[in-house]
Every structure is written in structure tokens, then in C-alpha cells.
Amino acid sequence: MTARLALRGLAIVAVALVAIGLLPVTLVAAVAVGVAWHSGWQPARLYRAAAWSLPMLAVWLAATAITRHSLAPASPQQAWLALSRGRYLAAAVLIAPIAVPAGLLAGGLAWSFRLASMTAQAAGRSPAAAVSFDDRQWRHQVRAAKALIAAPGAVPLLTARGDFAAGAVIRTAGHPAGRLTVLPASRLRSHQIVIGGTGTGKSTLLLRLWAAYLATGLQRHAARLAGPPLIVVLDCKGGGDARRIADRARRILYETGARNVAIWPDEASLSLWTLPPRQLISTLVDLIEHGTGGAAYYTDVMEAVVMLAVEAPPGPPASTAEFLTRLDSGWLSLAYAAGGYDEQLALARSAARQVPDIALRFRTLFRRLGPGLDGPGNLGDADAWYCILEGTAEVAVAEAQARALVDVLASFVAGPASAAGQPPRQVLLAVDEFSAVARRLPIWQLYERARSLGLSVQVSAQSWHGLAARQDDRYRLAATAEGGIWLLGTPHPDPVTALAGQRAALSTSRQLAGRLRWTRHGSSQLRDVPVADPNRVRALEPGQAAYIHHGGVTFTQVKRLVAGPAALATAPRDGQPAAPPEPALPDSAAPDTMRLATGDRLPDVAGLLDAAFGPAPGSPP
Amino acid sequence: MTRALAGGRGAGYPVSGRKYLLARPLLAVTRPIRHGRPARLAVRLLAVVAAGALAVFATGWQPASLSVMTGALTWLLCTGGSDLARDRRN
Numbered sequence: 001m002t003a004r005l006a007l008r009g010l011a012i013v014a015v016a017l018v019a020i021g022l023l024p025v026t027l028v029a030a031v032a033v034g035v036a037w038h039s040g041w042q043p044a045r046l047y048r049a050a051a052w053s054l055p056m057l058a059v060w061l062a063a064t065a066i067t068r069h070s071l072a073p074a075s076p077q078q079a080w081l082a083l084s085r086g087r088y089l090a091a092a093v094l095i096a097p098i099a100v101p102a103g104l105l106a107g108g109l110a111w112s113f114r115l116a117s118m119t120a121q122a123a124g125r126s127p128a129a130a131v132s133f134d135d136r137q138w139r140h141q142v143r144a145a146k147a148l149i150a151a152p153g154a155v156p157l158l159t160a161r162g163d164f165a166a167g168a169v170i171r172t173a174g175h176p177a178g179r180l181t182v183l184p185a186s187r188l189r190s191h192q193i194v195i196g197g198t199g200t201g202k203s204t205l206l207l208r209l210w211a212a213y214l215a216t217g218l219q220r221h222a223a224r225l226a227g228p229p230l231i232v233v234l235d236c237k238g239g240g241d242a243r244r245i246a247d248r249a250r251r252i253l254y255e256t257g258a259r260n261v262a263i264w265p266d267e268a269s270l271s272l273w274t275l276p277p278r279q280l281i282s283t284l285v286d287l288i289e290h291g292t293g294g295a296a297y298y299t300d301v302m303e304a305v306v307m308l309a310v311e312a313p314p315g316p317p318a319s320t321a322e323f324l325t326r327l328d329s330g331w332l333s334l335a336y337a338a339g340g341y342d343e344q345l346a347l348a349r350s351a352a353r354q355v356p357d358i359a360l361r362f363r364t365l366f367r368r369l370g371p372g373l374d375g376p377g378n379l380g381d382a383d384a385w386y387c388i389l390e391g392t393a394e395v396a397v398a399e400a401q402a403r404a405l406v407d408v409l410a411s412f413v414a415g416p417a418s419a420a421g422q423p424p425r426q427v428l429l430a431v432d433e434f435s436a437v438a439r440r441l442p443i444w445q446l447y448e449r450a451r452s453l454g455l456s457v458q459v460s461a462q463s464w465h466g467l468a469a470r471q472d473d474r475y476r477l478a479a480t481a482e483g484g485i486w487l488l489g490t491p492h493p494d495p496v497t498a499l500a501g502q503r504a505a506l507s508t509s510r511q512l513a514g515r516l517r518w519t520r521h522g523s524s525q526l527r528d529v530p531v532a533d534p535n536r537v538r539a540l541e542p543g544q545a546a547y548i549h550h551g552g553v554t555f556t557q558v559k560r561l562v563a564g565p566a567a568l569a570t571a572p573r574d575g576q577p578a579a580p581p582e583p584a585l586p587d588s589a590a591p592d593t594m595r596l597a598t599g600d601r602l603p604d605v606a607g608l609l610d611a612a613f614g615p616a617p618g619s620p621p
Numbered sequence: 622m623t624r625a626l627a628g629g630r631g632a633g634y635p636v637s638g639r640k641y642l643l644a645r646p647l648l649a650v651t652r653p654i655r656h657g658r659p660a661r662l663a664v665r666l667l668a669v670v671a672a673g674a675l676a677v678f679a680t681g682w683q684p685a686s687l688s689v690m691t692g693a694l695t696w697l698l699c700t701g702g703s704d705l706a707r708d709r710r711n
Contacts, residue, residue: 067684093680
């Protein structure tokens with residue numbers, strides 16, 4: 001015991017002597033460790049700095065060789081001489097070529113040792129010191145990440161290699177640690193999930209993801225690798241907030257390269273009636289909510305009547321009015337009376353009693369759905385569609401609209417344009433606030449068949465439970481999100497963080513020597529800890545996100561995209577119908593030809609003010 | 622005045638852009654500075670100049686002072702990029 005203490009004392013004395021003997025190196029190392037601690041750096045940063053200071057060493061050696069015709073420099077001796085004479089500045093300059101690289105290297109090693117010992121809970125006065133050290137380092141890392149994204153041009157949307165940069169790295173586990181959170185562009189074309197509560201910066205992240213998808217899609221299209229990109233956003237929350245985000249999304253997408261961004265149903269409309277007849281029948285039947293048990297009979301009758309109306313000899317209906325006209329037993333009997341349709345005619349006559357009820361239900365449904373699905377527009381008319389569904393005010397209507405829009409999109413993706421030999425369009429379906437329509441939109445089915453259609457699906461929800469009604473469906477969604485999961489501040493992140501898995505970490509116990517005193521004696525063991533710390537996710541601030549992918553996590557300070565001036569569009573008044581829908585503009589139309597909505601309300605210039613002066617305090621990001 | 626701007630021709634004639642060809646490279650160089658953080662970049666430049674001047678002042682033109690100047694310039698090259706920006710929005 002005494003021998004061990006003596007050995008330890010000798011080691012301390014030896015280290016102290018070396019530190020004093022190499023005082024300039026010690027000073028540089030101390031400053032380097034201090035800066036690394038203050039900025040939350042990893043030791044690799046100090047090693048890189050040491051490598052970058054090698055040119056000064058090379059210049060010093062080269063200049064010495066030229067002037068003294070010898071590789072033995074005189075600076076160290078001169079430095080000690082200058083120090084003894086009180087010429088401290090001269091001494092510092094003379095020793096700097098050696099002290100700076102060596103000090104940075106020594107600082108990196110010391111900082112690495114300090115981090116490793118704190119991670120193993122083997123350093124610090126108490127076992128809890130590791131926790132407070134980690135919290136302090138987290139704050140320092142957040143501060144450094146915020147400083148990085150504050151620098152203009154520091155976080156481009158796409159890197160020079162065409163990869164997507166989301167923001168500045170705060171901390172990583174299982175992912176490479178760089179300064180920026182960079183994802184391969186292919187990750188954007190895979191399914192992704194975004195989970196975050198209100199005010200956590202979800203919209204900011206989504207806007208950046210959409211802009212990056214468009215930018216990479218345009219690059220691939222220019223390189224003739226794929227068709228032009230198309231983004232379809234279903235904002236299932238609705239209301240004024242959705243319209244404000246829609247305006248911001250439009251400005252950002254225009255500046256990213258979109259030629260035409262349509263906002264549905266306020267400014268543009270789509271046509272449900274362009275669906276192939278079989279698909280149209282299925283969609284129309286699904287739009288009506290059915291019960292179970294005895295209601296199955298009624299569902300079968302409804303499907304038969306809808307099929308008769310859609311497949312009538314004059315061809316499929318071209319509008320809502322035409323479809324509703326056909327939901328009449330007299331019209332159906334007359335349409336199939338021409339001969340050769342005996343079976344259909346018999347069906348129409350047997351269902352004659354139910355037809356008025358079915359017509360009433362569809363009349364009510366289409367009145368509630370509004371004219372947004374009855375217009376002449378086509379998804380191919382724009383580079384991006386921002387569809388606002390009033391999921392907060394009218395859940396049933398939003399569910400039906402979402403179902404119809406997804407069917408229109410699936411039909412468009414698998415349509416004749418794709419089959420004609422042209423490169424298929426790169427399509428992203430982003431469903432924001434998915435929980436509002438999750439009950440009747442089985443998105444995981446779309447997930448599973450989307451890859452064959454060339455469709456990427458991005459689902460965002462307020463919480464893990466908002467992803468789907470059943471736990472199985474939630475895990476199915478999460479398991480197929482090959483593009484990764486973005487987790488923002490949420491109170492229940494455990495199911496998602498568990499998907500990142502666990503890693504082995506060293507844990508050290510310390511012997512209690514008295515009241516709040518611990519000795520250095522104890523034992524260490526390996527134990528599994530979560531790769532993504534759920535407590536860290538719970539405490540994420542607005543604008544911070546944890547990106548989980550392939551058993552690793554990257555905590556990111558997301559960079560906000562700044563859009564151009566607001567489009568000065570007005571939201572429809574509460575209780576009044578929206579402006580009549582217009583068809584989307586053709587591809588050739590320039591953005592500045594988009595119609596400006598008129599009205600006697602003052603325009604919403606919040607986006608412009610945000611862009612000019614930053615977000616207002618307390619406002620959602 | 623209009624006549625002078627139009628190179629001696631009357632108003633309504635297009636002005637030759639040749640004279641602006643010289644300004645374009647200058648603009649390309651200055652744009653990242655203007656879109657970035659010019660004040661911080663200026664401070665970095667001043668720091669480099671000050672370090673070099675102090676080194677020469679302290680020891681004269683010696684290998685060590687040249688080395689310090691090299692180190693300061695390397696630091697400027699490594700860190701000055703964060704004060705430049707091609708696009709103000711990002």
C-alpha cells in the first residue's frame with residue numbers, strides 16, 4: 001500500500017517536472033484544453049489543429065536551415081535566454097514554432113483522457129460529477145452549434161457533393177462526428193418520419209427537408225437520371241397557421257427552383273374524376289364512412305350503385321354534378337336500357353329503393369368536401385402541391401380529403417405518363433400532422449408499395465402515438481423508414497430512441513469513504529446504455545432534433561431557411577367559403593403570374609417580418 | 622449627361638457592357654465577403670497582421686518570426702472561410 005502511494009507520488013512529481021520543464025508546451029496544451037472544454041469540442045479537433053500548425057514548423061525548420069546552414073535550430077536556447085532577461089514576447093515568438101504543434105497535440109491527448117475518464121465515471125470528486133460534466137458539455141456543444149448556424153453561408157442546403165445539410169452537429173453517437181449534419185441525398189428519397197410537438201421547430205425542419213428534396217430532384221433531373229421532382233404536402237392541421245406555413249413553403253420552394261407551387265384548395269384544385277374507373281369506384285366508396293356488422297350489406301349495395309353510375313355506357317362521370325345526376329334510379333335504368341346490359345339493368349332495378357339514400361349521402365359528402373376535388377387541375381401541373389386539410393375543425397372531411405388526394409397521387413404516379421417510357425417523376429408525399437387523418441389513411445400500406453411506384457413518403461406527427469392507432473402499425477411505419485427518423489422535443493421518445501439500440505459503456509463504482517467523500521477505489525464493468533438518450537431528447541430545445549438512423553443518433557441544431565418576401569396572400573375568413581378554386585398553372589407559367597388573392601383584409605406579412613427581423617418572441621418557429 | 626453615359630450616342634441606345642466585364646471578377650470576389658461577416662473577417666485580418674508585426678518587432682526577421690507569420694496565415698485560411706458566404710440565406 002505504501003509502495004503504491006510512493007509510486008503514485010513519484011509519478012505526479014515526474015509529470016509536474018516535465019510540465020514545468022516544457023512550460024511553453026504546457027501552457028499551449030492548457031489553453032487548448034480550456035478552449036475545447038468551453039466549446040464542447042472533441043479531441044479530434046485539437047489533433048486537426050495540431051496538424052494544421054505543422055506548416056509553421058516546416059517554415060521554421062526551412063528558414064533555420066537556410067540561414068544557419070544547419071537543421072539544429074537555436075530558438076529554444078534563445079527563448080530561455082530571452083525569458084531570463086524578461087523579454088517575454090520575444091521568448092514566446094522564439095518558442096512558438098515548437099510549442100504550438102506540440103502543445104495542441106498534448107492538449108488533445110489530455111482532453112481525450114479527461115473525456116474518457118469522465119465517461120467511465122472514474123474521475124471527478126463524486127460519482128455524480130460525470131453527470132454534471134456531461135450536462136455542461138452538452139450546453140457548450142449547443143452553444144457552439146448555434147454559433148455555427150448563425151454564420152451566414154455556414155450551412156448550405158446542399159453540400160458541394162450534393163448531400164443534404166440539415167444543420168450543425170451538437171453531438172453524435174454511432175454516427176461520424178463532423179461539424180455539419182450531412183445526409184446522402186438518397187436518404188431524402190427514402191421514407192422518413194418526423195416526430196415533434198408544437199413549437200419544437202418541426203415546420204422549420206420539414207421546410208428544409210422539402211427544399212432539399214426539390215433541389216436534389218432538380219439536380220437529378222438535369223443530369224437525366226430521373227424525371228422532374230414533385231412534392232405533395234398534406235397539411236392535416238388546417239387553419240390560419242397552415243396557410244402561413246404554406247406561404248412560407250411556397251416562397252422557399254420558389255427560391256429553391258420550383259416553377260409553380262399550388263396551394264389546394266385555396267388557389268388550385270384537382271380532379272377526382274380523372275381516376276381510372278375501377279379506382280374511382282373504390283375511392284368513392286371509401287370516402288363514405290361505413291359501420292360494421294349489418295352495415296356491410298349497405299356497403300355492398302352502395303358499391304354496386306356507384307359501380308353502375310361510374311361504368312354507365314356514356315363513360316365515367318367528369319364532375320361531381322354529373323356523378324350526382326347519375327345517382328338516380330330512373331337515370332340508371334335508362335342508361336342501361338339500350339340493350340346488352342341486362343345484368344346491370346336488373347341490378348339497377350333491384351337497388352332502386354336504396355339509390356336516393358346513397359345519393360343523399362354523396363350529396364352531403366361533396367358539399368362538405370367543397371369544390372377542391374372537382375376542378376380541372378392535375379398533379380403534374382405544378383412542382384409542388386401544398387394541400388390544406390381542415391383536420392382540426394372537421395376531422396371527417398379531412399380524412400375523406402386525405403384519402404381522395406392519396407388515391408389521386410397513387411393514380412398519377414402509376415399513370416400512363418410513367419408507363420410511356422419517360423423517366424418517372426420523383427415524388428415525395430409529405431403528410432404533416434398525420435394523426436388528424438390516421439384513422440382512415442392506412443399510410444403503412446402506401447409505405448410498402450411506394451418503393452415500386454417511385455414514391456417517397458414522409459410522415460410527421462406530434463408524438464409516437466400520433467403515427468398510427470395501433471402499436472403494430474406504428475412499429476411497422478418506423479421499421480420501414482429507411483431514410484431515418486427525426487425526433488424533436490417530445491415527452492415520450494422512448495419507443496423511438498429504443499429503435500437506435502444500445503451500446504456498451506464503461507460504468508465505474510466508487511467506494512464511499514465518509515459523508516460525501518469517495519475514494520478512488522472501486523470497480524468498472526461494461527453495461528448497455530441507449531445510443532439515443534431519451535432524457536436528452538425530452539430536453540431538446542426548439543430547433544434541435546435527434547436524427548436516428550442505422551443504430552446511431554446525431555443531435556442537430558437545425559438551420560432555418562430564410563425565404564424571400566411574403567406573397568401577400570390572404571386566408572379565407574372564418575365561416576366563409578374559400579376563394580373559388582382555379583386550375584393549377586401550366587409548367588410554362590412563371591411564378592410571378594400566380595394569382596394574388598384580393599380581399600379587404602390586411603395581408604398576412606408575418607413571413608416577411610420574420611425574414612426581416614427574425615421570429616417574434618413566443619411565436620412558433 | 623445621358624449622352625455621356627451612353628458613350629456619346631443619343632438616349633435610347635443600349636450601353637455597352639464591356640466596361641463592366643472588368644468589374645465582374647471583382648464582384649465575384651467581394652460578394653462572399655459582403656454576404657458573409659465582413660467585420661469578423663476584418664478582425665481576423667487585423668489579428669494576423671498584428672501577430673506578424675509583433676513577432677518581427679520582438680525578434681526581428683528570424684526563422685521564428687517567419688514561422689509565426691505562417692501560423693497566423695494558416696489560421697486565417699482555415700477559419701476565415703466561416704466568415705464568407707456565397708448565399709446570404711443559408
